[in-house]
């Protein structure tokens with residue numbers, strides 16, 4: 522190796538780029554004799570070295586291994602900036618090759634595992650899977666889609682994506698915005714859900730939308746008396762909106778507070794975040810909602826949570842009461858497909874989505890087409906531009 526590298530250095534100088542080295546044994550005389558060979562592939566800087574009259578670069582020079590072991594000298598040579606640069610380049614290119622081989626393998630394995638997915642739509646199927654749409658659901662979607670597509674449409678990516686979005690939309694039940702149908706007394710809406718999912722922020726967004734955009738009279742109530750900060754948070758929004766805020770600590774107080782807001786068209790109730798495992802607190806919450814004669818209860822879920830987490834929350838909070846589902850933090854979600862899976866599974870309709878921290882801008886009425894587009898348009902990670910293409914708040 523030392524001899525070979527010295528030759529490289531002598532012929533190509535200190536800037537030599539070592540692209541590849543290998544040792545192998547050459548059999549000679551019908552395999553009776555063997556010779557150890559060191560092969561070095563080197564180039565001269567960016568332009569690969571071409572010896573006079575030789576073929577195209579890079580050059581491979583088999584060199585007989587010298588009898589002395591001079592690994593240290595070789596290491597010194599390999600530690601020159603040119604050699605380590607070449608070494609990194611070599612690693613990079615090998616990693617890239619490996620990555621593409623793994624991707625091919627994944628694709629082949631998935632294709633083998635899912636022989637019923639039409640090949641022409643396999644990329645679309647993969648896009649659904651990348652966004653964690655459940656395999657069975659994704660398979661059904663593209664199979665059904667395939668049946669409706671004419672051969673000339675298959676090559677038209679935009680057309681196929683549009684049709685796929687339509688199918689997803691059809692499978693996603695939504696409720697539309699909060700509407701007051703009664704003529705007397707307030708329409709009472711409560712938001713419940715696990716801790717930190719964005720209930721209070723969403724209440725503020727809803728109140729602002731109703732009040733500022735539609736000129737409705739909105740009252741706010743919080744039963745989150747566990748933390749001073751929680752009351753302060755809502756108080757700040759109530760003050761900005763000029764809406765009354767009542768803080769209550771018992772179901773009786775809550776009924777009385779609603780009564781006192783009889784001139785409001787809407788009363789929005791904020792609740793303390795509850796752990797889905799806390800049966801006692803969930804029962805207490807049920808008592809509050811019953812006393813309030815709530816017209817609708819929205820379960821608020823963060824779309825950054827795992828599907829398992831969401832399903833458990835839905836199961837547990839359903840024992841309290843869940844009419845509709847709000848998904849928050851879509852701007853932070855990595856896999857929008859989970860939202861689709863969950864809504865499909867639990868037989869509850871989507872009411873709103875929220876897409877950021879800004880009150881009141883980052884809220885939209887849940888629309889199947891919007892979710893479908895997010896699933897289809899996005900790969901891994903958040904695409905701020907897609908999220909920013911927001912829909913209507915009402």
Ligand SMILES: Nc1nc2c(ncn2[C@@H]2O[C@H](COP(=O)(O)OP(=O)(O)OP(=O)(O)O)[C@@H](O)[C@H]2O)c(=O)[nH]1
Pocket residue numbers: 715716717718719720721722723745751792793794795849850851852853875876877878883
């Ligand atoms: N990125 C992002 N953050 C959000 C969104 N909605 C709310 N948040 C943030 O999430 C955090 C928690 O929001 P809160 O409204 O206090 O959540 P909560 O459910 O009321 O929390 P608890 O009352 O403690 O259970 C805050 O920092 C909000 O700004 C959203 O759509 N996107």
Ligand SMILES: [Mg+2]
Pocket residue numbers: 720721722745751791792793794
């Ligand atoms: Mg809160």
